[in-house]
Amino acid sequence: MASLTVGSTYSNYTDFNNAVTAFENENFVQFYRRDARTIEKVKRLNPRHHYNPELKYVNIHLTCIHGGRNFLSHSKGVRPKTSTCRVGCPALIKVKTTEDGERLVVKEMVKIHNHEVSEAAFKHYPKRRQLCPAERAKCSELLTKYDGNKRLVIEELTKVTGKVILPKDIHNIAATMNCPPKCERKKQEKKQKVTKGIRMVMDTDTKLREQARKRRPGSAFKDPRRSEKKLVLDVDTGVDDAQAIMMALAAPNVEVLGITCVSGNTSLENSCRNTLRVLNVCQRLEIPVFGGAAEPLMGHPLSAGSFHGQDGLGDAPDPDAPGLELLQTEGAVEAIIRLVNENPGEVCLVAMAPLTNLALAVKIDPTLPQKLKGLFIMGGNTDSRGNTTVCAEFNFAADPEAAYIVLNRFFCPTYIATWEFCCENKLPWSFCANWLAQDTDKARFMKSIFKHTMDTVATCARYQREMTAGPGFVSCNSYAMAAAIDDGFVWVSEPVAVTVELQGTYTRGMMVLDKLGVLEKEHQVVIMRTVDLESFKGMLMDSLK
Template identity: 70%
Template sequence: MKKKLIIDVDTGVDDAQAIMVALANPDVEVLGITCCHGNTPLENVLKNTLRVLKVCNRLDIPVYRGCAEPLLARKLHAGDFHGKDGLGDVPDPDAPGLELLQKEKAVQAIIKMVNENPGQVRLVATAPLTNVAMAVKLDPSLPEKLKALYIMGGNTESRGNTTVCGEFNFVADSEAAHIVLDRYTCPTYIATWEFSCRNSLPWSFCDTWLAQGTDKARFMERISCHTRKMVQTERYQKELVSGPGFNTCDVYAVAAAIDDTLVTESEQVAVTVELEGTYTRGMMVVDHMDLLKKKHKVSIMKKVDLERFKQMLMAALK
């Protein structure tokens, strides 16, 4: 039986890569894609998601409009990193129209899809966790009906990429992240910022990956050009990345959801999110001493099978 995925995105370049990896895997059924504010404003996220589906010839997959702003925090976007439109500011006159969106909203769609497939759905969250938090607020029983939750977000060493101590997705809606880590007691797997940095790939692989000569590869090369220039600057490599390399953050969460053996080392620990610190708001708190007395422990990814990960990326652009 195919693995059933719901992917919650804020489609920037790495979300696009994650969607394409999921769609390329014959053992995966993407039930729907829910969109959230984040890398770029929600309207761009919706357009970008449809653009990715079009290049993959998968506009049959339902796309849902989600939350346009965080629960309490000020809006935060990552235009400098992904381009103002989220996909490298590359013109696309033939982009699909928003009339293709489902009428049902994202939060209700998540609840409905999980209820229709109890115990089977893997929810993969690569965006700020607003939609995911709202879903459990509306249906508190949702986590017990999920097979698993996979999150790209948070950090384990207070190493920030947006604030001094905060990773973008958790900073962009810290209250939502706090709710999700508190309420979702299903098996939960987290690909943190430091984890993605330490498992980055050589730039030579990126060159090979983009040189496959397909429509998908050409699309990816165009939309990732802006981001690549950004991340290859000396400042970024020195200050943000634990070792230079090609870091496709969101793909790790999707890849782990697809392949149960991809993660070769992980840590089981209770976590929460700091909401009040002047410098630490949005930081994921890792409770090694078990002082929080939380029964639910998440699985924090440590290492992956990089050769298998490369194969999944290569297949995505064939």
């Protein structure tokens, strides 16, 4: 076999490959095929040219494994400890066919290396460490013999093969031969324990669900493995407030500390009465209800018209409605301050009405916001699209000064479900039909109070124009409530500084998003954009069960 030098020729590819292997073994170096053109590919482009088929290639470019092509890194820096053997070594071998296409000839060789060249380093190359099938079978035997002890396997296998064996080589062989070493068996045992634990949890879930079926109707079932959420609800109870309240009462592990009322959808008296009606149908009259502000901080009350009916709950008759004597003597503003101070850092305030009660509370106790766990608001708008005035959503338009105070004084985590967001995340009316078709007292109650609003939606041209994303079932307040109940409900959100316009003739009450940083406000609210609608459907369905 001819030695590998410039001008050496070979009658077939096998002879050339053997010469390269011999050269590598003699000089303790290793090459790889960086580039090559096969005879088959060239013949497709130039079928008339003759080539000896045993040559396989028209030209071959071999490069030292420490050199070769420099590739542009696309690394993001997340694996800083990764390394490479590439050091820009110039050693190479270039081969091409003779003009008659009968032989391969070495055209160029560079034997200079810029890295350590030694027998010890050579033996550590992956190609040198590679085991033949018989040696791999022997490795499998030793793994079984030594119970997966890699050190003992390496010692004996090195004596048998004379090759350098690394722990990762044993690991790879064990994985391919389905003979896990000791560490792998430990992982499998750990996985089995985790699986067993999951089964135990599933069994516990089954028992908990069984307990839930046996509980008295209307009582909230609390999972002892989860932390309980404490909520204070601020409402002007119309139909969508009723839907949100019922969602909170049906949610596991949610404790409603109290419900404060304000005028808005309807008068303060109706708001209090309606809240008690909802608690009554849910058999939760033990939850305290507090009466609050009967009018906005400035100006005249803004009427919601008859959208929710004159009484706020669709004017549906209710002979079993509880009286206002169940109302707490303590005022709503005082109750908010007391409940938050009694549970510092634990209470989430869900505001689904004009923000008058909250504004008065922070005026009396400026430290109130820092004691809240979070504030969830249904109100405001993001695209200057009003549903009451030209540019304002109802809850903010009903008391712009209160909204301004709240957005500029409450520096706790604040989440806002705006009007446009609610429209864009609407549900189909077919879902609403199935929701109301449940055979429960709650569903029958909701169907009776919701009928007036559904008829208004179907026939009112003004309401159709107010909807920003086409027709559908929109339970505005329930979105804010769902976000307070479920930490994973909001999928996409936008943090931004906001305020409220107070002076504009057409824009008074409009929420302003400061995306340019002109206001230089440090506190940003979270504007909800996209939510888990399947989870939302589930919470709504549960609310009427």
